[in-house]
Amino acid sequence: MVDVHAVMIFRSWLLSFCCFTVVVVAKRMPYEFITERTNSYTLPPLPYDYKDLEPFIDEATVRVHHTGHHAAYTKKMNAAIQEWESEAKVTESAMIFELLHRLEDVPDKYRVAIQNNGGGYVNHNLYWSVMSPNPNSDEREPTGQIGIDIDEDFGNFSNFKDLFTKEALSLFGSGYVWLCRDVNQNRKLIISKTANQDSPLQDGFQLPILVIDIWEHAYYIKHQNRRPQHVSDWWKLVDWTAVEELDEWWKKQNIKYHDEL
Numbered sequence: 001m002v003d004v005h006a007v008m009i010f011r012s013w014l015l016s017f018c019c020f021t022v023v024v025v026a027k028r029m030p031y032e033f034i035t036e037r038t039n040s041y042t043l044p045p046l047p048y049d050y051k052d053l054e055p056f057i058d059e060a061t062v063r064v065h066h067t068g069h070h071a072a073y074t075k076k077m078n079a080a081i082q083e084w085e086s087e088a089k090v091t092e093s094a095m096i097f098e099l100l101h102r103l104e105d106v107p108d109k110y111r112v113a114i115q116n117n118g119g120g121y122v123n124h125n126l127y128w129s130v131m132s133p134n135p136n137s138d139e140r141e142p143t144g145q146i147g148i149d150i151d152e153d154f155g156n157f158s159n160f161k162d163l164f165t166k167e168a169l170s171l172f173g174s175g176y177v178w179l180c181r182d183v184n185q186n187r188k189l190i191i192s193k194t195a196n197q198d199s200p201l202q203d204g205f206q207l208p209i210l211v212i213d214i215w216e217h218a219y220y221i222k223h224q225n226r227r228p229q230h231v232s233d234w235w236k237l238v239d240w241t242a243v244e245e246l247d248e249w250w251k252k253q254n255i256k257y258h259d260e261l
């Protein structure tokens with residue numbers, strides 16, 4: 001005879017477990033992978049489906065960008081780290097975040113591979129993290145502390161948006177435009193540009209909290225060479241809550257550097 005009470009308890013437990021699992025999985029953002037200590041990084045799942053950034057970024061572009069370009073950087077970065085660690089008999093891996101910040105400590109033989117592929121891995125993890133679907137094409141503006149700080153450091157959001165857009169349109173070749181916290185300036189917000197797969201983590205101590213990918217692979221299928229349309233569309237996808245969460249996440253990292261990698 002089935003104990004109805006026990007069945008109800010089990011169903012309740014199962015429901016709670018499933019909900020908890022969904023919450024845990026959904027909460028892991030791509031940027032959280034960059035402070036792992038491993039020589040075998042995984043390609044982070046996106047916090048949305050490939051089609052969900054339509055109509056601003058088309059499904060095919062997002063899919064190829066993630067499973068093609070981002071995956072290739074991940075694979076090549078892991079290969080470089082593993083070869084270096086094997087050769088140097090390293091017993092504990094560094095964070096890719098640390099390696100980019102202290103590229104001068106990476107042996108010459110592996111520096112370019114770490115810079116290009118490690119940068120490609122980290123940059124894309126950050127890029128995916130600060131966008132979210134916007135099916136109603138809402139106008140989005142920062143609120144909360146990030147909104148206050150943008151007003152303080154750039155006058156107002158409109159000024160900031162104009163400055164950021166100007167940098168995105170004037171960047172020569174392929175690269176990224178960033179909004180960063182400059183730790184050397186009391187966490188003042190600054191806009192910066194990087195070429196190729198360079199990272200703001202390489203120069204000084206800038207913590208990136210917003211980024212647009214200006215490589216043509218980010219928009220070529222839909223917009224061909226029309227970068228201004230890509231930038232205009234990208235603003236629709238910026239998730240200011242995610243930006244603020246990333247800003248808070250950096251504060252919690254308690255980042256320390258090792259004397260030796």
Ligand SMILES: [Fe+2]
Nearest residue numbers: 069213215218
């Ligand atoms: Fe990209």
